[in-house]
Amino acid sequence: MGEGITSLPPGFHFYPSDEELVVHFLHCKVSTLPCYPDVIPTVHLHRYDPWDLNGKALQATDRFYFFTRMSQSRGTPNGYWSQVGSDEQVRTGGTDVGLKKTLVFYIRDSQERIKTNWVMHEFHLLDGSHSNSSGGNANSRTKKGHSTKECNKWVVCRVYDSSGGSQSSFQDEGTELSCLDEVFLSLDDYDEVSLPK
Numbered sequence: 001m002g003e004g005i006t007s008l009p010p011g012f013h014f015y016p017s018d019e020e021l022v023v024h025f026l027h028c029k030v031s032t033l034p035c036y037p038d039v040i041p042t043v044h045l046h047r048y049d050p051w052d053l054n055g056k057a058l059q060a061t062d063r064f065y066f067f068t069r070m071s072q073s074r075g076t077p078n079g080y081w082s083q084v085g086s087d088e089q090v091r092t093g094g095t096d097v098g099l100k101k102t103l104v105f106y107i108r109d110s111q112e113r114i115k116t117n118w119v120m121h122e123f124h125l126l127d128g129s130h131s132n133s134s135g136g137n138a139n140s141r142t143k144k145g146h147s148t149k150e151c152n153k154w155v156v157c158r159v160y161d162s163s164g165g166s167q168s169s170f171q172d173e174g175t176e177l178s179c180l181d182e183v184f185l186s187l188d189d190y191d192e193v194s195l196p197k
């Protein structure tokens with residue numbers, strides 16, 4: 001498996017769509033097919049809090065990507081992932097090929113649970129997607145003794161801190177200000193600003 005962003009060619013930006021994560025990466029992982037670039041590592045999700053993913057998962061800008069085994073328990077050393085909202089369909093060519101689950105990370109506290117800004121998108125193949133999407137029989141694609149049931153336990157995840165985005169505007173009483181507005185608001189004395197005539 002790839003060891004991170006350093007194994008990508010210069011100038012390469014990893015920003016896959018939901019469809020690409022399911023069809024190109026997760027399908028290849030489940031089917032044990034070669035994938036290029038082979039950059040997404042496998043991480044045992046239960047061992048790491050989201051802020052500990054640096055150096056373990058593929059980091060691309062402000063997002064982390066990794067494969068993990070699907071588990072009923074999404075607990076970590078200091079908290080747990082909890083699903084919010086309903087599943088979304090991932091489609092390609094008009095066909096449903098996967099599911100996208102959205103989860104939020106909560107810190108365990110003795111008195112209460114504390115919601116964080118960490119968000120995870122967990123992508124699943126639909127049952128039978130890996131055996132139907134590239135033709136041939138399932139045995140030719142499930143190498144190394146992996147059964148179809150076993151292969152369907154893999155998911156690919158995208159994790160990010162929703163508060164740390166790259167947006168340059170801020171909210172003020174429900175109104176979004178542009179970068180230019182922010183510059184003018186940051187000036188201490190408007191009398192010192194001279195405009196060209």
